[in-house]
Amino acid sequence: MTIAHDLPNPSLQTNPEHTLELREQPIELPGPDEVLLRIRATGICGSDVHYWKHGQIGELKVRGNCILGHEAAGEVIELGSEVKNFEIGDRVAIEPQDACGKCFLCIQGDYNLCQEVDFLSVYPCHGTIQRYRVIKAKNLFKLPDNMTYEEGALCEPLSVAYHGIERAQLELGRGAMICGAGPIGLATLALANACGAAPLVISDLSADRLEFAKKLVPRVQTYQIDLKKSAEENAAGIRKLFGPREEDAPPKVLECTGTENSIITGAYVVRRSGTLMVIGVGRDIINNFPFMHLSFGEVDVKFINRYHQSWPAVIRLISDGIVDVKSFVSHRFPLEKAVEAITLSSDPTQSSIKVIIEDK
Known part of the structure; x- marks a missing residue:
């Protein structure tokens, strides 16, 4: 199955001038080991606010336009030619880091420490506050039927x-x-x-x-x-x-x-x-x-530096009712109001806990 790649794809972007803009982003074709997702839910992280307002975290700097967001879940809508373990319509949570797989850290299992990692929303790797995003299939995890996209997004925090x-x-x-x-x-x-x-x-x-x-x-x-x-x-x-x-x-x-x-x-x-x-x-x-x-x-x-090998465990924790992440969500916004969402999330007077951007 393929989709028309000229569909609207609004995305929330920041830049070195610390501005926010909702702008159209081209839809990529999935490579052989990738899938195209319709992003259904993205949580706003403090790092998204930090990249917008300060332009960097440590050595990681915003050097050009970058789409924010990395706490995400979505629906599989197109498969790469070599992807065998997913089907169209699968609901998945995204692990937002793609390590090199070759360095000594990756080989010993500490791929979260890989210095060549591509991490969603860290320039130049675009994030998930957009409608469509290509992701490596190895970084996706199927959601049980009793989990929502919102809960899938909260697997990241x-x-x-x-x-x-x-x-x-x-x-x-x-x-x-x-x-x-x-x-x-x-x-x-x-x-x-x-x-x-x-x-x-x-x-x-x-x-x-x-x-x-x-x-x-x-x-x-x-x-x-x-x-x-x-x-x-x-x-x-x-x-x-x-x-x-x-x-x-x-x-x-x-x-x-x-x-x-x-x-x-x-x-x-x-x-x-x-x-x-x-x-x-x-x-x-x-x-x-x-x-x-x-x-x-x-x-x-x-x-700690992020995480590794945690998605299967946290999915079980949520799906089995051991941890209730739904209660963390204090505000929900549609994708078209992503600027309002991150602005509210950045304002301590609003008493938000977790702000979710939905695209139903």
Whole structure:
């Protein structure tokens, strides 16, 4: 089956001048190992906002027009000549990274660390906030009948949390602290709950987000960060929620904001011999990092870079009802209103959790 490749294909694009524009994009023909998708749902990520407003994340810079979006799911509408494991009409979630498959990192299974990776929405690789997008078949995963396109799109942020949980090695009945109640923090909370980590505490600046976290996982304790206090003072308040003794402090702290103050707070919350897992994406350089405090406590400081081999697992978690990602969605917009969608997502006064762009 083939489609007319002159159909309208609106896309949300940014550029080095930090402007947003909804503009037509040519529809590509799928190569032998590719499929053409009708993108049905894309979630807006904080990185999309960052590329628009700041033009880069670390070494990754917007050097020309680039279509945003990478949290996506869609419908197979055209097959490449060598694609055998998909059919027209299949509903799929997209893993948005395409690694080289040849370097030592890919060979050892850490393809998320490949330096030649093409990642959707990272210039020059166009993203998914468009109607039609060609994707390698190997990066697609069929959705069960009981999952929506929206849930398929949310496999991506859940995969970020999954990789963080995996590397932090949470344990049943052992405490965990989550810094930040944004989409990644909430996904991390949901997975930490599923892992049986106990007790659980989550922090944020926003009382509304903490209230949402409490609805998501009723047993979690919440702590509202007070910016008038130092990181050490906030950390002391958080530790009290775990108990009065030093050994009550959490052995695992999962930092999901990437902000300097939050990372430092987490560094003072984690107990000696514990793990500080930095999941959030922040600035190139973090100042005032309590190096010797962590050194004296033999605290392992770990990081993640996206994810690998997580889509089958997170699809099962969603389809089996272990994690409810539908509740994360606070706003929905049609593709034609993508500019409004990302503008709302970037405005902290709107109290959005996850904004989804739909194309029904």
